[in-house]
Amino acid sequence: MGRRRVSNNGILQGSFFMDGDTACAEGAICAGCRFFGGYPITPATEIAERMARRLPQVGGTYIQMEDEIASISAVLGASWAGTRAMTATSGPGFSLMMENLGLGIITETPCVLVNVQRGGPSTGMPTLVGQGDMMQARWGSHGPYETIALSPGSPQELFDLTIRAFNLAEKYRTPVLVMTDEAVGHMTERVVIPPLEEIEYYARRKPQVPPNGYLPYRPDPDGVPPMACAGEGYRIHVTGLTHNEKGYPDTVSVETQQKLVERLIRKIRANQDDIIELREDQVEEADVVVVAYGISARTAARPVRMAREMGLKVGLLKLVTVWPFAEERIRELAPKVEGFVVPEINMGQIAQEVERCAGGQAQTILVPHAGGGLHHPNDVLEAIKRVTSPQSTSAETSP
Amino acid sequence: MVDELTDVLISKHHPMDKLLRQDRLPHIWCSGCGLGTVLTCFVSALEKLDLDMDQVVVVSGIGCTGRAAGYLNLDGFHTTHGRAIPFATGLKLGNPELKVVVISGDGDLMAIGGNHFIHAARRNMDLTVICVNNFNYGMTSGQLAPTTPTNARTSTSPYGNAEHPFNVPYLAAATGATYVARWTVLHVRRLERSIIEAMNKRGFSVVEVISPCPTYYGRWNKMGSALEQMKYYHDKSTIRHWSDPAQADIGLEGQIIVGRFVDIDKPTFCDLLQGADQ
Amino acid sequence: MKLWRKPLDQDRVVVPRGEIHLIVERCKGCQLCATYCPRDVLEMSSLFNTRGYHPPQVRNARRCLVCGLCTMLCPEFAIYVEEVGHDQ
Numbered sequence: 001m002g003r004r005r006v007s008n009n010g011i012l013q014g015s016f017f018m019d020g021d022t023a024c025a026e027g028a029i030c031a032g033c034r035f036f037g038g039y040p041i042t043p044a045t046e047i048a049e050r051m052a053r054r055l056p057q058v059g060g061t062y063i064q065m066e067d068e069i070a071s072i073s074a075v076l077g078a079s080w081a082g083t084r085a086m087t088a089t090s091g092p093g094f095s096l097m098m099e100n101l102g103l104g105i106i107t108e109t110p111c112v113l114v115n116v117q118r119g120g121p122s123t124g125m126p127t128l129v130g131q132g133d134m135m136q137a138r139w140g141s142h143g144p145y146e147t148i149a150l151s152p153g154s155p156q157e158l159f160d161l162t163i164r165a166f167n168l169a170e171k172y173r174t175p176v177l178v179m180t181d182e183a184v185g186h187m188t189e190r191v192v193i194p195p196l197e198e199i200e201y202y203a204r205r206k207p208q209v210p211p212n213g214y215l216p217y218r219p220d221p222d223g224v225p226p227m228a229c230a231g232e233g234y235r236i237h238v239t240g241l242t243h244n245e246k247g248y249p250d251t252v253s254v255e256t257q258q259k260l261v262e263r264l265i266r267k268i269r270a271n272q273d274d275i276i277e278l279r280e281d282q283v284e285e286a287d288v289v290v291v292a293y294g295i296s297a298r299t300a301a302r303p304v305r306m307a308r309e310m311g312l313k314v315g316l317l318k319l320v321t322v323w324p325f326a327e328e329r330i331r332e333l334a335p336k337v338e339g340f341v342v343p344e345i346n347m348g349q350i351a352q353e354v355e356r357c358a359g360g361q362a363q364t365i366l367v368p369h370a371g372g373g374l375h376h377p378n379d380v381l382e383a384i385k386r387v388t389s390p391q392s393t394s395a396e397t398s399p
Numbered sequence: 400m401v402d403e404l405t406d407v408l409i410s411k412h413h414p415m416d417k418l419l420r421q422d423r424l425p426h427i428w429c430s431g432c433g434l435g436t437v438l439t440c441f442v443s444a445l446e447k448l449d450l451d452m453d454q455v456v457v458v459s460g461i462g463c464t465g466r467a468a469g470y471l472n473l474d475g476f477h478t479t480h481g482r483a484i485p486f487a488t489g490l491k492l493g494n495p496e497l498k499v500v501v502i503s504g505d506g507d508l509m510a511i512g513g514n515h516f517i518h519a520a521r522r523n524m525d526l527t528v529i530c531v532n533n534f535n536y537g538m539t540s541g542q543l544a545p546t547t548p549t550n551a552r553t554s555t556s557p558y559g560n561a562e563h564p565f566n567v568p569y570l571a572a573a574t575g576a577t578y579v580a581r582w583t584v585l586h587v588r589r590l591e592r593s594i595i596e597a598m599n600k601r602g603f604s605v606v607e608v609i610s611p612c613p614t615y616y617g618r619w620n621k622m623g624s625a626l627e628q629m630k631y632y633h634d635k636s637t638i639r640h641w642s643d644p645a646q647a648d649i650g651l652e653g654q655i656i657v658g659r660f661v662d663i664d665k666p667t668f669c670d671l672l673q674g675a676d677q
Numbered sequence: 678m679k680l681w682r683k684p685l686d687q688d689r690v691v692v693p694r695g696e697i698h699l700i701v702e703r704c705k706g707c708q709l710c711a712t713y714c715p716r717d718v719l720e721m722s723s724l725f726n727t728r729g730y731h732p733p734q735v736r737n738a739r740r741c742l743v744c745g746l747c748t749m750l751c752p753e754f755a756i757y758v759e760e761v762g763h764d765q
Contacts, residue, residue, distance in 0.1 A: 035493055037485075061492045061672070066518040070485035073478065073515075077458075077489025080476065081497065085489065103479050230474040230490055231497050233453040237420070237469055239477035248423060249469065249477070404722055406735030410698040413754040425753055430705035430730065435752020443749060585713070587749040626708050 009196075010058040016191045020155040020184040021046035021088075023191045024114055025054060027162030028086050030199050033112070034060035035085035037074035039067055039093060042126040043182040044116040047088035068093035072100040072113065079111045080238065082204075082229040084166055088114035090182075092123060094133055094140070101175055102141035103240045105264060108217070108225065110169035110204065112162065114178040116185040117345075119371030129183040130371035131294055131345035137177050138323050144261050146268040148275055149177040149323035151293040155189045161320070167202035168275060172267055173224050179322060181345070183295040183374065211235060216247040217260075223267030268324055277320040278329060282308075286315030288387045289333055290341045291354050293319040295374060300343055303380035314384055322350065330357035339387035343367035343375045363387060415442045418452065420472050427466060431625020433584035433610030434463060437531050438470060440587055441502065444594035455498045458487040460512060463537040463612075464504035481512030484519045487526050495669055498598065499525075505532040505546040509565050513545065520574035522668040523602045529594065530567055530605060533612035534649075541615025548651040552619040567607040568644035572661045577602035579644060579661035583609040585633040586657065593659060602667045609636075609655060620651070695743035695758040697735050703755035706730030710747035710756050716740040719747065 012026055025047050028036070036051040038044075048064065055062040061078075065071040071087045078085035089097060094115045104111060119125030120132045133140075137149045148168055152158040158180055165176040207214045207226040211234045219225045228234035241249035242257045250256040268275065279297075281304070283289055288307070292300045297318040307314040317333075319326060330340070330353075339362050342351035351366035358364050365383045369375055402409070412421070419442065428434045445455065452473060459468035461480035468475035478486045487499045501508075508516050508530050519526060535553050536542040542555040546567065550559040571579045578600040580593040590608060597604035609632050611617055613625035622628040632655060640658040647656040666674070684690070697718070704726055711719040711733045718741045722734040733756065735741075741758060748757045 035489065037489060056672075063488070063492060063668075065485060065488075066514050069482065070488075070515050070518070073482040073485035074489030074492070076478075077476075077486040077491075078493030079489075081490045081493025083493035085493065099479055100482060103482075229494075230456045230476075231454050231494055235453070235472055235474055237475045237477070239469065240479055241477065248420075403724060404699065404701070404732060404734040406697065406738045407733075408696055408698045410700050410757075413698075413700055413703075414748075414757055415754055419754060425703045425705065425728075425755075428752065431707040431709075432752060435754070436709070436750055439749055439751060439754065585750075587746070591749070626712055629709070630712075 010054070011196050012193050013195050014193060016193065017188060018155060018191050019046060019186055019188045020158045020180060021116065021186070022050050023155040023159040024088065024162050024178070024180070024185070025050035026191070026193060027159035028112065028166070029054055029058055030193065030196060031084065031163040031166035032201060033084045033086050033166060034058065035075065035078035035083045036060070036062045036087065037065050037071045037078065037085070038087050039065055039071050039089065041090045041093045043118055043185050044088040044090045044114065046185070047114060047116070068096040069100065072097040072104070075111045076100060076104050076107070076109045079109045080230050082231070086112040086114065088116065090116050090118045090126070091120045091130070091133055094136065098136070098140040102143060102145070104175040105141065105145045105147070106240055107238050108173040108227070109175065110173050111175050112165045112169055112178060113175055114162070114180065117179065117181040125372045127182065128372040129181050129295060129345060129374065131181055131296060132349070132371060134179060134322060134344070134346065134349045137179050144265065146265040147177060147323050148172065148174060148268060148321070149179045151179045151319060151322045152184055153294050153298040153318070154184060155187055155191050158184055159191050159193065163199060167200055170202045170204050171224070172271065172275070173227060174268070179294065181295050207234065215245040217243060218245040219263060219267070223263050223270060272324045275321055275324060276326050278326055279318040279320060281316040283315035283317050283333065285313055287313040287338045288341060288384050289315045289317050289337050290343065290380065290384065291317045291319065291330070291350070292343050293322050293350065296343045296345060299374045299377070300380055303377040303384065306377060306381050307384045312384060312388055319350070325353045325357070327357050330354055331359065334358040334361040337362050339363040339365060341365050341367060341380065341383045341387060343369070343380045343383070345369045345371050345374070415439070415446070418442045418445055418472050420470055423470055426470050428463060429614045431611065431613040431629070432463070433533065433608070433629065434467065434531060436584045436587065437529065437590070437608050437610065438467060440591045441529065441594055442471070444591045444598065447595055448598055450498055454496055455500065456490055458483045458490065458499060458501050460503040460507035461538070462504040462507050463533070464502060464531040465507060467502040481507055481510070481515065483507065484512060484515040484526065484528070488519060488524050491525055500598065501526055501528045503530065505530060505534070505567070506536045506544045509545045509567065517570065517574040520571055520576045520603045520605070523575055523577060523665060525602055525667045525669055527597045527600070527604045528606070530607045531610050532567060532607055533610045533616055535612055535616040537612045537615055541612070541619060548649055551651045553616065554619065564649065566644065566648045567605070568647050568660045571605040572644045575603065576605045576661060577663050577665060578604035580659040581607040581609065581647065581657045583632040583636055583655065583657060584611070585629055586636070596662070600662070602665065691763040693743045693760045693763045694739070695741035696761045697738070697741065697747070698757050698759060699732060700755045701726045701732050702728065703753045704730055704732040705753055706732065707752060709750045709752070713750055714747055715744060716742060
């Protein structure tokens with residue numbers, strides 16, 4: 001099992017051979033997660049299993065709730081008790097969590113929600129890969145809001161991005177989604193866990209004023225309010241209703257609604273340079289840019305290489321952060337390239353975002369996959385060739 | 400003009416105000432609604448409990464009763480419909496020092512939140528649940544609830560309810576609650592005492608409070624004024640401590656069995672969790 | 678109070694006397710206090726508060742024994758009693 005060391009505090013350090021789900025759980029523990037409320041669901045069950053074993057060793061609490069609705073509710077509650085909390089699920093459970101994801105957003109509750117995506121809709125293909133929940137991650141809960149979603153493409157990335165998700169959640173006081181998939185969750189690879197002191201830890205922003213001067217929803221200049229938790233003497237009132245800075249419901253004022261919703265959206269959008277992480281490979285000089293995320297970014301590497309061997313100038317733009325969408329970067333590239341190729345394991349979700357941002361300046365070709373498997377390299381290669389061949393001009397994002 | 404009230408001293412503050420969010424009073428509940436009295440009994444119970452009020456947290460769901468958390472000067476959470484109990488579970492496990500009380504309505508706790516209720520009881524999660532039962536969904540103007548008595552009329556059972564209602568104490572007892580009591584809002588002293596006992600109880604404690612909804616349920620079922628409805632529940636009540644809660648069904652007419660039904664000791668979820676870790 | 682015999686501890690019993698306080702604007706005129714006062718201290722007035730409800734008033738101040746039932750029953754935190762001395 002390689003160089004392994006379990007320190008006195010129960011945190012792992014060293015080099016391991018582990019699957020993505022396990023790496024996710026270990027990442028959470030390194031990030032300071034001490035509460036997991038979950039419900040078993042393929043292919044995310046291994047995260048719950050690992051947490052059930054590991055959390056008691058580091059002084060945390062694991063509870064298997066009665067369903068995914070209860071899981072996310074308990075996670076929100078635990079976060080308000082001052083704990084770093086997470087849950088992990090897959091498609092059907094993700095659907096059940098949508099309402100309370102909204103509660104987390106409007107009450108500005110830091111927490112992490114992992115979706116190990118599988119083939120859908122409905123029960124679909126529980127043991128096989130899918131990326132069909134990407135738009136649900138963005139729009140799944142009702143009402144206007146902005147969200148943060150990360151998409152790892154390997155167990156190591158799942159480890160790293162789980163840590164990042166916790167830090168972003170605390171920094172921007174919002175639920176953060178880790179949108180991984182079955183292929184990554186069940187892939188076993190080398191995962192390096194650095195020493196704890198090298199792992200970033202963004203501590204929760206606490207109020208600097210006494211309770212009588214504290215307004216729970218008065219933001220700092222970056223749009224994020226400091227957070228007092230239950231039991232700290234601040235006597236906070238937290239509600240899912242539209243609320244003013246005091247946290248009191250104000251459900252009939254259009255001004256209050258506008259102020260709240262605008263701030264919830266602005267605190268993400270205004271900080272998108274900090275939130276959005278992209279990995280680019282030869283994008284600057286490319287005629288065709290393959291835009292992909294998660295396991296699809298990894299499988300796209302081969303067709304990109306094949307195309308380059310054929311003499312085509314192809315770049316690979318990997319969306320590590322899927323939401324907020326890398327709108328500016330796509331707009332910037334659109335006039336410089338001939339087209340974007342978007343392989344994703346769904347029938348066209350992020351491709352629509354790419355097409356929107358390309359704004360007709362470059363064509364967008366979707367390489368769809370209904371789920372249950374990965375793209376064949378030739379399918380992506382064909383799409384790349386279609387961009388560069390003269391007869392193809394129109395945008396194609398419908399399957 | 401109110402100065403003309405005979406022998407009354409006009410005040411600005413109430414002795415219980417320190418545990419209330421005065422800037423939110425008067426509350427939204429209708430005249431004659433029992434919810435305010437439940438809140439009074441709860442505050443009165445808090446005053447008698449030897450607790451650090453900074454550690455007391457109230458969690459509510461959605462509905463008329465769901466607004467309770469917002470009137471108390473405690474840490475309060477107004478969550479989504481039916482999810483007060485799992486949210487409270489997370490709070491309690493996140494910080495076991497907290498004293499977590501769920502105050503919510505029959506529709507919230509028994510219908511959409513029914514699954515959470517029975518599982519929290521089964522786990523013996525260390526929570527106190529005050530379930531205010533007014534037999535209908537008052538906030539949304541009086542629809543059928545899982546506690547609406549058979550044949551009772553509501554806006555969504557205009558020909559009479561064709562369903563059998565939940566018997567809350569029986570459900571709580573059967574699923575594992577360690578303390579179960581039921582009172583009407585007019586049993587103020589007994590209700591206050593039961594809230595104290597429930598909050599002192601380790602484990603999942605449930606207090607059901609029968610409360611009038613004069614605006615909707617009372618009107619649909621021709622129960623007269625708020626006062627008459629409240630008096631009706633009180634007059635129909637028979638105190639039968641430690642009786643079998645299976646016998647405590649509530650019909651459209653007939654008696655309402657109230658009292659303390661269950662008071663047992665068994666390990667809580669946290670007790671067993673700590674035991675398992677060692 | 679008329680007694681059919683003198684209680685043995687009568688010299689030690691003190692009967693508290695109370696004063697009724699009202700936060701008029703919180704009252705919603707539900708009549709619980711006036712209806713259930715065991716000593717008939719309260720009655721509903723014919724006056725209105727600014728919200729259009731009739732608040733209670735005191736009919737017989739001397740009868741109040743500070744039992745506090747009105748305080749407990751009031752759903753509005755609008756009425757309370759304070760003890761102001763006692764009768765022997």
